[in-house]
Amino acid sequence: MNKIIKKEYFSEKVVKLVVEAPLIARSRKAGHFVIVRVGAKGERIPLTIASADKDKGTITLVVQAVGKSSSKLCALNEGDYITDVVGPLGQATHIEKVGTVVCCGGGVGVAPLLPIVEAFKKAGNRVITVLAARTKELIILEEQMKTNSDEVIIMTDDGSYGQKGLVTQGVEDVIKREKIDLCVTIGPAIMMKFVSLLTKKYNIPTVASLNTIMVDGTGMCGACRITVGGKTKFVCVDGPEFDAHQVDFDEMMMRLSSYKDME
Ligand code: FES
Numbered sequence: 043m044n045k046i047i048k049k050e051y052f053s054e055k056v057v058k059l060v061v062e063a064p065l066i067a068r069s070r071k072a073g074h075f076v077i078v079r080v081g082a083k084g085e086r087i088p089l090t091i092a093s094a095d096k097d098k099g100t101i102t103l104v105v106q107a108v109g110k111s112s113s114k115l116c117a118l119n120e121g122d123y124i125t126d127v128v129g130p131l132g133q134a135t136h137i138e139k140v141g142t143v144v145c146c147g148g149g150v151g152v153a154p155l156l157p158i159v160e161a162f163k164k165a166g167n168r169v170i171t172v173l174a175a176r177t178k179e180l181i182i183l184e185e186q187m188k189t190n191s192d193e194v195i196i197m198t199d200d201g202s203y204g205q206k207g208l209v210t211q212g213v214e215d216v217i218k219r220e221k222i223d224l225c226v227t228i229g230p231a232i233m234m235k236f237v238s239l240l241t242k243k244y245n246i247p248t249v250a251s252l253n254t255i256m257v258d259g260t261g262m263c264g265a266c267r268i269t270v271g272g273k274t275k276f277v278c279v280d281g282p283e284f285d286a287h288q289v290d291f292d293e294m295m296m297r298l299s300s301y302k303d304m305e
Contacts, residue, residue, distance in 0.1 A: 043123040043124070043125065043126075044061050044062050044063050044123060044124045044126075044127040045061070045062040045121070045122075045123050045124075046059050046060070046061055046062075046118055046119065046120055046121065046122050046123070046124065047060045047061065047062055047098075047100055047120065048060035048120060049118070049119055049120050052104070052182040052183075053179050053180055053182070054179075055106055055107045055108075055116070056104065056105070056106045056107075056150055056180070056182060057104070057105050057106075057107070057116045058092075058102060058103070058104050059102070059103045059104075059105060059115075059118070060100050060101075060102050061100060061101055061102075061103060061124060061127060062099060062100055063076070063099070063100065063101045063127050063129075064099030064100075066091070066094070066101050066127065066129050066130055067094040067095060067096050067098075067099050067100055067101050068096050068099075069130055070091050070094050070101065070129070070130040071130070071134035071135070071157075071161075072134060072135040072137060072157035072158045072160065072161040073090075073132060073133065073134045073135030073154075073157070073158065073251070073282070073283055074090070074091055074129060074130035074131060074132055074134055075088050075089060075090045075091060075129060075130070075131050075132050075154075075253060075256075075259065075282065076088070076089055076091060076101070076103070076127050076128060076129030076130060076131065077089075077126070077127075077128045077129060077131065077258075077259045077260070078103070078115060078124055078126065078127050078128075079124070079125045079126040080111065080114045080115050080118065080124060080125055081114070081125055082125060084111060084114070084125060085110075085111040086257070086258050086259060086260075087105075087111050087112060087115060088131075088253060088256040088257075088258075088259035088278065089103045089104075089105060090153065090154030090157075090251070090253050090282070091103065091129070091130065091157065092104045092153040092154065092156050092157060092183075093156060093157055093160070093186075101127075103153075104150060104152075104153030104154075104182070104183075106149070106150040131259060131278070132253075132259075132278060132279075132281060132282050133280070133281060133282075133283065135157075135158050135161060135226075135249075135283055136249075136283075137158075137161045137162060137164075137165050138165060139165050139166045139167055140167060140223040140224045141167060141168065141221070141223035141224075142167065142168040142169075142170065142220065142221060142222050142223050142224075143162045143167045143168070143169050143170070143222075143223065143224045143225070143226065144170050144171075144172060144213055144216055144217075144222050144224075144225045144226070145158060145159045145162070145169060145170070145171045145172070145191075145225075145226045145227075146171070146172040146173075146174065146209050146212070146213050146225065146226070146227050146228075146229070146237060147171075147172075147173055147174070147209075147227070147228050147229055148174045148175065148209050148228075148229025148230055148233040149174075149175055149176075149180060149229055149230060150182070151228035151229030151230070151233075151251075151254075152173055152175075152181075152182050152183050152187070152228075152229075153182065153183065154228050154251055154253060155171070155187075155226070155228045155251075156183055156186055156187065156190070158226055158228075158251075159171055159187060159190045159191055160190045162226075163190045163191065163192075167223075168192050169190065169191045169192055170191065170192060170193045170194075170195065170216055170222075171187045171190075171191040171193070171194045171195070172194075172195045172196075172197060172209055172212040172213055172216070173187060173194065173195070173196050173197070173204075174196075174197040174198070174199075174208065174209035174212065174229070174233070175197075175198055175199075176198065176199045176200065177198055177199070177200050177202045177203075178198060178202040178203035179202075181196060181198070181203060181204075184196070195212045195215075195216070196212075197209050197211065197212040208233075208236070209229070209233055209237065210233075210236050210237055210240050213225065213237060213240060213241070214240060217240075217241075217244050217246065222241075222244075222246050223246070223247070224246070224247050224248070224249070225237065225241045225246050225247070225248040225249070225286075226248070226249045226250075226251075227248060227249070227250050227251075227286060228250070228251040228253075230254070231252075231254065231255075231291055231294050231295045231298060232291075232295065234250045234252075234286060234289075234291060235291035235292075235295070237250075237286070238250060238286035238287055238289065238291065241286070241287070242287050247285075247287075248285070248286040248287060249283050249284070249285065249286060250283065250284060250286035250289055251281070251282045251283045252266075252268060252277045252281055252282050252283075252284060252289070252294065253277065253281075253282040254298070255268065255277050255294060255297060255298055256277055256278045256282070258278075259278045260278065261276050261278055261279040264276075265297070266278050266281075267297070268284075268289065268290065268293065268294050268297070269289075269290040269293055270284050270285065270288045270289050270290070271285070271288035
């Protein structure tokens, strides 16, 4: 049982939970995720660890209420317990000094992007972060990103905050302005597909985190099967991060939509 120490609303449906998990806090690295279950018969929810505090023994999770299980998790309050938190799981992000890194996140994908931004900055890179959402209210973690980035660019679909336009526009403006050595993208599959097409055009190595497709997170359910460079991969075991230019995003989107009715 893991206690919720702090709960904060980023928007009506996006919640930040600081959860007691000392062993995970000690060993997690950027890119790792945990599996969370609410109730003994609860569905398993894979969630990327947004940040961790080794001294306090806590991890931070950002959850968007999408279906039944994520709504149940978001409804828990400070002092409540999460039945299980298992992890850290997955392969950690490969972090090194490459020069200038553009990190772009859309919607709730901004949460798993935060530890990656922090880690690339710590490794001595120039980090430019592009945050995108439909409206101002859905932009999350802006302050934390500012603390860890050399520059933060905000894009909103409706122009209610930052610049009006899609994430790809923000990224392309940066590409046209300066040399970019690496791009990291996390968000809806359609967003990652178009970021990947854009950076391919400019020959910029790009990493995409495909955590949204995971279900049980253990390599057993097969739901996270994707094709990367013509080979079958499991996001929860081989990922969640892959060379974006090799990912078959159309297949991934088809797979994601097959669970819509049940959700
Ligand atoms: Fe089930 Fe990967 S999430 S096999």
